[in-house]
Amino acid sequence: MQTIRSITKMPKVSRQLAARGKTIALVPTMGYLHEGHAALIKRAKKSADVVIVSIFVNPKQFGPKEDYKKYPRDEKKDMARIKKAGGDIVFIPKAIDIYPDNFQTYVTVEKLSKTLEGKSRPQHFRGVTTVVAKLFNITRPDVAVFGAKDFQQAIVLKQMTKDLGYPIKFVIAPTVREKDGLAMSSRNRYFTAEQRHQACCLYYALGTAREMVKSGIKDVRALKSEMRAVIKATSPKAKIDYIAFTEFDSLKPVSKASKSTICSLAVRLHNVRLIDNMRF
Ligand code: AMP
Secondary structure: OEEEOOOOHHHHHHHHHHHOOOOEEEEEEOOOOOHHHHHHHHHHHHHOOEEEEEEOOOHHHOOOOOOOOOOOOOHHHHHHHHHHHOOOEEEOOOHHHHOOOOOOOOOOOOOOOOOOHHHHOOOHHHHHHHHHHHHHHHHOOOEEEEEHHHHHHHHHHHHHHHHOOOOOEEEEEOOOEOOOOOEOOHHHHHOOHHHHHHOOHHHHHHHHHHHHHHOOOOEHHHHHHHHHHHHHHHOOOOEEEEEEEEEOOOOOEOOEOOOOEEEEEEEEEOOEEEEEEEEO
8 A cells, every 4th residue: 555645746646547547536534534434445446446545634624613623633543444445545645735825726616515514614615625626636536435424515526526527436425334323423532432322313313204204204394303302312412403304416405305305414412513314
């Protein structure tokens, strides 16, 4: 496995690989990798000859009050996990190279960035699309793999890929969960054991909605009301940011759940903001 830190070496290596007829898949991450990331790497390995995993804690996607400085980092463990999952190249650029002095060019997906997460985190997607566009330019992948866990991010990036005409196959891989249903996340490490259990409230609420839809209850108001009750019962201190039922691709709100609906929610728990989603 090769580690590349230089933003000038990386495109050279990609060009050489392409010249040798090798296809490249990119898995962008912010590091502190878990089994969810490993699943993306394994999925990437199936769709290309060479898998590049980028590790970059992107300052531009964190709000001023968010956890950029304390976001967990462990490069050594990450390397071992990437190697085990089948990654070939780890790309670890420096913030000063990605955002040199006087940086002022951003990529914005206008509409899809404004709803759901965008309401609570106004500059978040602008930071995500800008860094991923730069990563695409530097690593030149044929395939890019993202997780359904951050489904709005995936939808926003898919739109950017199409709008900017990147010749990149866009893959969205399923959410990997802990045994008790909690979606794996680098931020789960902030919790104590008791808080960690309460964090399952998102999954329980989504599961309840799924069962209700299965039994024929499709009215979104009824579904949301039951989900709120489940969250309160599991985690009385949880603050619900939003529960939304939207069309999967357009993110437009719906009043009746159907096969093309995705339910997503954000909950603040002990100062950690958790997101999760489910399709029915
Ligand atoms: P992050 O390091 O949190 O920026 O995530 C990097 C990529 O991993 C994104 O495409 C995420 O959607 C994906 N990811 C994070 N957690 C999970 C998970 N539990 N299951 C699947 N993919 C995930």
